[in-house]
Amino acid sequence: MAVKTILTEPNKILRKISLPVKKVGKEEQLLMDDMLDTMYDAKGIGLAAIQIGIPKRIIVMDLSKDNENNNPMYFVNPVIKNKNQNLSKYEEGCLSVPNQFVEVNRPSSCEVEYLDYNGKKRNLNCDGLLATCIQHEMDHLEGITILTYVSNLKRSMIIKKLSKVNNNEDKVVL
Numbered sequence: 001m002a003v004k005t006i007l008t009e010p011n012k013i014l015r016k017i018s019l020p021v022k023k024v025g026k027e028e029q030l031l032m033d034d035m036l037d038t039m040y041d042a043k044g045i046g047l048a049a050i051q052i053g054i055p056k057r058i059i060v061m062d063l064s065k066d067n068e069n070n071n072p073m074y075f076v077n078p079v080i081k082n083k084n085q086n087l088s089k090y091e092e093g094c095l096s097v098p099n100q101f102v103e104v105n106r107p108s109s110c111e112v113e114y115l116d117y118n119g120k121k122r123n124l125n126c127d128g129l130l131a132t133c134i135q136h137e138m139d140h141l142e143g144i145t146i147l148t149y150v151s152n153l154k155r156s157m158i159i160k161k162l163s164k165v166n167n168n169e170d171k172v173v174l
C-alpha cells in the first residue's frame with residue numbers, strides 16, 4: 001500500500017477517458033488499496049484512478065464521518081442505470097482542484113451498477129451526498145472535473161491560481 005501523487009488541474013492527463021477494467025485481479029486490488037491510502041492521506045471522500053494517473057474505470061470512496069469507523073467503497077466499471085429528474089445542489093471540492101469549491105447541480109438520486117473489490121456485480125441506490133459523490137467521481141472517468149461547471153472567466157482564474165501553486169513546488173516553507 002502506498003500514497004500516490006494526486007494530479008491537479010490543469011494537468012492534461014485529467015482529460016483522459018478511462019478504460020473499462022476487463023477483470024478485477026490482484027493488480028486492480030493493489031491499485032484500489034493505493035487509491036484508498038492516497039485518498040485518506042489527502043483527507044478526501046472520493047478518488048478516481050485517473051487522479052493518480054491511471055486511466056482505469058475505478059473509483060474509491062468513504063463517506064464515513066470522523067467519529068465513525070472507516071467505510072471504504074470500491075466501484076469498478078460503474079454505470080448509472082437510473083437518475084432522478086430532481087436535482088440537488090452541493091458546493092463540491094475536488095482533490096485535483098485544491099482549495100476551490102464549485103456549486104454543481106446533479107440528479108439527487110441514482111442507481112449505480114458496478115463490480116466490487118472482489119469483481120462481484122452489484123447494484124446500489126444512491127441519494128444525498130452518496131449520489132453527488134459517485135456522479136462527481138464518474139465525471140473523472142470521462143475526463144471531466146468541476147471546472148467544467150464554472151464560467152470561462154472563473155475557470156481561467158482558478159487555473160491561473162493553481163498553476164502558480166504548481167510552479168512554487170520546489171520552494172519550501174519551513
Ligand code: NI
Binds near residue numbers: 093095096136
Ligand atoms: Ni474530484
